[in-house]
Amino acid sequence: xxxxxxxxxxxxxxxxxxxxxxFAVLLAVWLIAxxxxxxxxxxxxxxxxxxxxxxxxxxxxxxxxxxxxSLGRVFAGAGIAVVVGVPFGLLMGMSAGLSAFFAxxxxxxxxxxxxxxxxxxxxxxxxxxxxxxxVVFNAVFFAIVYNSMLGVRQTSTSLLRAARSLxxxxxxxxxxxxxPGALPNIVTGARVGLGFAWRxxxxxxxxxxxxxxxxxxFLARQYYETDVIILMMILIGILWLIMDRLxxxxxxxxxxxxxxxxxxxxx
Amino acid sequence: xxxxSVDQLNQVYVDxxxxxxxxxxxxxxxxxxxxxxxxxxxxxxxxKTTVLNIVAGFVDATGGTVRLQGSPVSGPGPDRGVVFxxxxxxxxxxxxxxxxxxxxxxxxxxxxxxAKAQEMIDLVGLTGFEKKYPHELSGGMRQRxxxxxxxxxxxxxMLMDEPFASVDAQxxxxxxxxxxxxxxxxxxxxxxxxxxxxxxxxxxxRVVVLSPRPSTVRADLSxxxxxxxxxxxxxxxxxxxxxxxxxxxxLGVETxxxxxxxxxx
Numbered sequence: 186x187x188x189x190x191x192x193x194x195x196x197x198x199x200x201x202x203x204x205x206x207x208f209a210v211l212l213a214v215w216l217i218a219x220x221x222x223x224x225x226x227x228x229x230x231x232x233x234x235x236x237x238x239x240x241x242x243x244x245x246x247x248x249x250x251x252x253x254x255s256l257g258r259v260f261a262g263a264g265i266a267v268v269v270g271v272p273f274g275l276l277m278g279m280s281a282g283l284s285a286f287f288a289x290x291x292x293x294x295x296x297x298x299x300x301x302x303x304x305x306x307x308x309x310x311x312x313x314x315x316x317x318x319x320v321v322f323n324a325v326f327f328a329i330v331y332n333s334m335l336g337v338r339q340t341s342t343s344l345l346r347a348a349r350s351l352x353x354x355x356x357x358x359x360x361x362x363x364x365p366g367a368l369p370n371i372v373t374g375a376r377v378g379l380g381f382a383w384r385x386x387x388x389x390x391x392x393x394x395x396x397x398x399x400x401x402x403f404l405a406r407q408y409y410e411t412d413v414i415i416l417m418m419i420l421i422g423i424l425w426l427i428m429d430r431l432x433x434x435x436x437x438x439x440x441x442x443x444x445x446x447x448x449x450x451x452x
Numbered sequence: 453x454x455x456x457s458v459d460q461l462n463q464v465y466v467d468x469x470x471x472x473x474x475x476x477x478x479x480x481x482x483x484x485x486x487x488x489x490x491x492x493x494x495x496x497x498x499x500k501t502t503v504l505n506i507v508a509g510f511v512d513a514t515g516g517t518v519r520l521q522g523s524p525v526s527g528p529g530p531d532r533g534v535v536f537x538x539x540x541x542x543x544x545x546x547x548x549x550x551x552x553x554x555x556x557x558x559x560x561x562x563x564x565x566x567a568k569a570q571e572m573i574d575l576v577g578l579t580g581f582e583k584k585y586p587h588e589l590s591g592g593m594r595q596r597x598x599x600x601x602x603x604x605x606x607x608x609x610m611l612m613d614e615p616f617a618s619v620d621a622q623x624x625x626x627x628x629x630x631x632x633x634x635x636x637x638x639x640x641x642x643x644x645x646x647x648x649x650x651x652x653x654x655x656x657x658r659v660v661v662l663s664p665r666p667s668t669v670r671a672d673l674s675x676x677x678x679x680x681x682x683x684x685x686x687x688x689x690x691x692x693x694x695x696x697x698x699x700x701x702x703l704g705v706e707t708x709x710x711x712x713x714x715x716x717x
Contacts (some may be wrong), residue, residue, distance in 0.1 A: 330512040343540035346510050351554035351605065352530035361553075444543040445587055 230412035237417070247401075255386060255397040256424065258314065262321025263375075263382045270329030271371055275363050277330065278337025279355075291327060295298035299324030299385035309391050317389040317397070324385030332374025336367025357442040369441045376433055383425055398424075455521060455641040456484040456507065456609055462515035463502055476502055478666035480516075484609070484643055491634060491644045491652035494662030494670075495703055503612050503662075504645045510536050520608055530554055534604030535612040539594040541586040547597050548573065548582040554605035572600035575634060592623040599631060609641040616651070625683055628654060636680055649699045652693055654681060661702060671702060 212232065217440040218224070219231040226234060242248035277284040302323050322378035340363065348362045363408050390399030463477035465601050476499045484490045490501045505511040505517050509528035518525050520532065524536075528534075541550050552569040562567070573582055576596040586594055595615055602610050613632075616624040628651060635642060652659050653675060661671040677691045686692050 217546075341538075341540070343536045343538050344542060346508070346528065347534065347536060347540040347601075348553070350508060350510075350528040350530065350532065350534045351601070352557040353553075354557065357557060361545075362542070365542075368544075440544070444585055 196203075203303070210267065217448075223367060226411060227409050228389055228411070230415050234412040235416050238410070242416070251396060251398050251401050252424070255390065255399065255421075258317045258321055258390075258397065259379070259382050259386055259428075262318045262386075263325045263379060265318075266322045266325035266329050266378060266382075270326045271333050271364075273305070274330040274371075274374075275359060277365060278334040279363060284334060291331060294327055297379075298327045299381055300388045303389055303392050306389070312393050314394070316393040317386060320385045320389040320393075321382045323383040323446045324347065328378035328381060328410065329371070332370045332377070333367055337363050338369030339370065340366035344423025365440070365444075368378050371436050372433060372441060376429065379425065379428060379433070387421065453486045453521075454483050455486040455488075456643060457509065457519040458482050458484075458503070458516070459519070459520075459708060460516040461503060461513050461518070463506070463511075464514045470637055475666035477513075478668050481664065482640055482660050482669055482672060486641055487639045489642045489644065489655060490658045490660060491520075491646055491650045491656040492660045492662060492701070493646055493649065493703070494641075494667060495664050496647055498662045498664055499667045500645045500647075500662055501613055504611055504643065505644060508532055508611050510646045530558065530605050533605060533607035533610050535595070535598050535602055535610065535615045537614045537617050539586070539598045539618070541597055541601070542683060543586055544585050544648065545712055546585060546677065547578060547589070550586070550597055551601045551604050553714045554601060558605065559697055568599075568604055574601065574605045575603070576600040576636075577630065590623070591619040595627060596630070599634065603634070603638065603640065608638070609643060612642060612644045614646055615644075616648075617646075624651075629682060631655070632679070632681060649696060649703065653677075653695050653699065654683070654686060659699065673698070 196416055215232050219229065219370075224231075230238075238250070262365065277287055286425040299320055303316070308317045308322075310316040310319055344362065344366065345358075348358055387399035387402065390405040394400055398421055402414055402417035402421075405417070428435070459481050461477055461480040463475075465474045466472070467474070467478055480499075482490075482504055492503060494500045502511060506513045507525070509525055509532065514528075525532070532539075541547075542553065545553065548566070548569050551572050552565045555565045555568055563579050570582070573579055576599055578593060578596055578600065581589065581593065586597070589597065595618075598615070599610075619627065632655060644652070644655060656675055659671075659673045659675060660669055661673070662668070663670040673695060673696055675691070677689060
């Protein structure tokens, strides 16, 4: 045990180094290639140009508000999707009738989830926050429902039998057996869903609002500001990674990994 | 008093793909008196686990009745505690929470629950492991927790489905003796399913032998080995040796004839 504990910080440092190194290589290539091939700023910005765009946007205050606006929309949409989608998915997994009825509708909706709803979202909710949040919700919802349902289906028969023979009511089965049993799949669903959430957000912000990272990304195109475009893309990627590492990974560590023998060090 | 009464049990499976019907259980009847330890053995695929699953209420029989203390049972319930071959401990609950789960569903208060769980933990020899998760325990310890979880709710009967099949041979011997030690203290009625002849003879007051599929009761033997029993003197015990040989012959183990048919899905 002590050996493992001593190794842990070092193993963590190593995994962080492995995670950062491809980005470092990419950055180095970027720094060298732009001047070396004399790439014009209209085609692709140089790294220093993106940095100064970052400094400009950050100092005049707009950047923070765009980031916060976009984050707020992702949290709101994804949050509603989790609160509604997890119980719905669990119930579908628990009831053969419910899943038989809704499964075809869910399958039909997969290709349409998220972005395809933007026209209707703007018609129903007007331009602005509500339409964007709706699209994000819609993009996340199906991944959450599907994975929650799968989680219930994959819970072992003997666990369900054990709980029933110990006198568990349906309500208790839901909270103490199906929900924790499905949690590994729910986390997977949330991870997939959050990816969809950001894509939905970018598309919806382009069309339905005049704030946020997606909007800024698209607006920059009109002025050939490739530095701002790349900056926004980098920021969105970083925000997604932070969400994953700060919310999903700890949740996974505290639950799924604590309950099972396999302890994977996530990259 | 008769605790469990299994009467003319019949089970037919219909293959949903071919539409073919398979008779898994032809006609099985036996009684388990209160406080008795009864084993059901038979060749693999004979439907002994199916009998247990029907008694537990996990599977509906095609025909026949199961009565517990005179009233017919349908569906699972806490009056019939089940010990599973794969332990079936909740991975997200600690040993203590697993053992207290049945008490919780019965609405027992937190303080009383904890006291009762601790009593069971001490009884099965898991003291000091209360806060561990199942994956942190060895197979033998997991099954101790499985037994404690069932005994905590004081069921009318404990159903055990090949409970020691997932642990190594040495641990199995230890667990067999441990379960007997606990059973001798509490005298809970037990229905025990196994394919291990030695185990059945060592543990039981009675052994019900099922025939190959479609199964019927082929023999019902009473075992008069005095208790407490221990493995150390068992192989020189004339009663043990005699019954063991009789069962081995009946199951075709010693003649080398495999009487079992392929197991049903």
